[in-house]
Amino acid sequence: MSSGTMSDTVYQHLLQRMLRSDLKPGDWVDRRRIADDLQTSLMPVAEAVQRLTAEGFLVSVPRRGTQVRVPGREDVRGQLLVREALECQGVRLTRGQPIRDDYQRLHALATAADDCAGPAAEAWLTDLAFHRVLVEVTQCAALLEHFDRVMKLALFQHSALLTPYPFNRGDSHVQLLKDLSKLDADGAEARMRKHIRTGKEQFLDV
Amino acid sequence: MSSGTMSDTVYQHLLQRMLRSDLKPGDWVDRRRIADDLQTSLMPVAEAVQRLTAEGFLVSVPRRGTQVRVPGREDVRGQLLVREALECQGVRLTRGQPIRDDYQRLHALATAADDCAGPAAEAWLTDLAFHRVLVEVTQCAALLEHFDRVMKLALFQHSALLTPYPFNRGDSHVQLLKDLSKLDADGAEARMRKHIRTGKEQFLDV
DNA sequence: ACACTCACACTGACATGTCAAATGCCATGT
DNA sequence: ACATGGCATTTGACATGTCAGTGTGAGTGT
Numbered sequence: 001m002s003s004g005t006m007s008d009t010v011y012q013h014l015l016q017r018m019l020r021s022d023l024k025p026g027d028w029v030d031r032r033r034i035a036d037d038l039q040t041s042l043m044p045v046a047e048a049v050q051r052l053t054a055e056g057f058l059v060s061v062p063r064r065g066t067q068v069r070v071p072g073r074e075d076v077r078g079q080l081l082v083r084e085a086l087e088c089q090g091v092r093l094t095r096g097q098p099i100r101d102d103y104q105r106l107h108a109l110a111t112a113a114d115d116c117a118g119p120a121a122e123a124w125l126t127d128l129a130f131h132r133v134l135v136e137v138t139q140c141a142a143l144l145e146h147f148d149r150v151m152k153l154a155l156f157q158h159s160a161l162l163t164p165y166p167f168n169r170g171d172s173h174v175q176l177l178k179d180l181s182k183l184d185a186d187g188a189e190a191r192m193r194k195h196i197r198t199g200k201e202q203f204l205d206v
Numbered sequence: 207m208s209s210g211t212m213s214d215t216v217y218q219h220l221l222q223r224m225l226r227s228d229l230k231p232g233d234w235v236d237r238r239r240i241a242d243d244l245q246t247s248l249m250p251v252a253e254a255v256q257r258l259t260a261e262g263f264l265v266s267v268p269r270r271g272t273q274v275r276v277p278g279r280e281d282v283r284g285q286l287l288v289r290e291a292l293e294c295q296g297v298r299l300t301r302g303q304p305i306r307d308d309y310q311r312l313h314a315l316a317t318a319a320d321d322c323a324g325p326a327a328e329a330w331l332t333d334l335a336f337h338r339v340l341v342e343v344t345q346c347a348a349l350l351e352h353f354d355r356v357m358k359l360a361l362f363q364h365s366a367l368l369t370p371y372p373f374n375r376g377d378s379h380v381q382l383l384k385d386l387s388k389l390d391a392d393g394a395e396a397r398m399r400k401h402i403r404t405g406k407e408q409f410l411d412v
Numbered sequence: 413a414c415a416c417t418c419a420c421a422c423t424g425a426c427a428t429g430t431c432a433a434a435t436g437c438c439a440t441g442t
Numbered sequence: 443a444c445a446t447g448g449c450a451t452t453t454g455a456c457a458t459g460t461c462a463g464t465g466t467g468a469g470t471g472t
Contacts, residue, residue: 005455007455007456041457041458042424042458043457044456046425047455050253054257060424061424062425063424063463063465065423078348079348081299082292082295084295086288086291089287089288140287141281142287142288146356236452247427247428248427249425250425250426267434268433268454269454269455
């Protein structure tokens, strides 16, 4: 924790409390109390709150207070659609050779995602690790940045809604990886879209 | 300007100066000078700078200074790829009926984009207006949010690089709109991708 | 018992002041 | 002429204090 600056410390503190459901949607966040708890002043707290607000975690009403945003069905749907768009674009770029370069790394993560039998939260993190690397090998910083942003928010919203996140159980990640290395751009995108949508239709009615 | 809070005023001020090339990449931003110019204190300036840094406009080095980020070819490429991903996902969702509902609005913007003969900057804005509505009719807030974020950054980076933005001249927007209303999901996405990539291959070597 | 009013406490937004670190300049030594 | 070391300056990060708007509950009148 604490990569030097105090504002990052506050940011991570609030984020962890949200992911651990210590702060639930609708809860009010008192900046002065946070500042006291972390033995700091109001400015780092204000900066962290501003970041979290911009990222969609908090809503701040002037002279009313700041509360954890209550996610709706439309929000969850939006995150999934953006994620799908980014990942499909990713595999479109990394078809063939680029994937084979990092094949060992991806294969290890794919088997881990397939075999993980732990609790839902842990399995979801294992699944996420695989998909993140799949975007990472794109060598496109912007794509990865947007992906991280969306998934961080989606992770919180799902844990907040007590929704068992629909990570993939039906479609093997190892098989997915094998298919992606053989297909062309359009085929890889279609395959990826199928994988992402498997088991997620309960949230989408597209 | 100034939607109430002072920090938004500072944010808009800096953003406009960047878009007008009053602040160019590599220029140093003095927070105290900005605060003096706008007759405000350091806190709103810090907040605005933090937002612009998170959005990729500025880079802040502790105890060195804050300067306008110098965009590289990879940055421009990244913005275009993310934009392509989002817009292709958009038309995939709004194929058929949803598009016809806003057909008048879209058609007017399409003809405007086709006929615009003004300077490059203005033509680019006209083109952007059309594409933005195309995402707007998706009714997906998250998709629109990411689109706005990417395009705002892309707009600045192109004007900063003195690159004549490769908005579309070869492919008619009216024809594009007509095609989109007839095609299925895969066809609409392919058509949209073709439109976006027309005239942009000078930046991409995909 | 009920509705209305008003003062107090609380919140986010902002102003002013301070601190430590990194840079750039200049004098000094070789 | 060139390298080097110290000092003042500049900058981002932070602390403390203030202000105005808002919700709330006590208190009053009917």
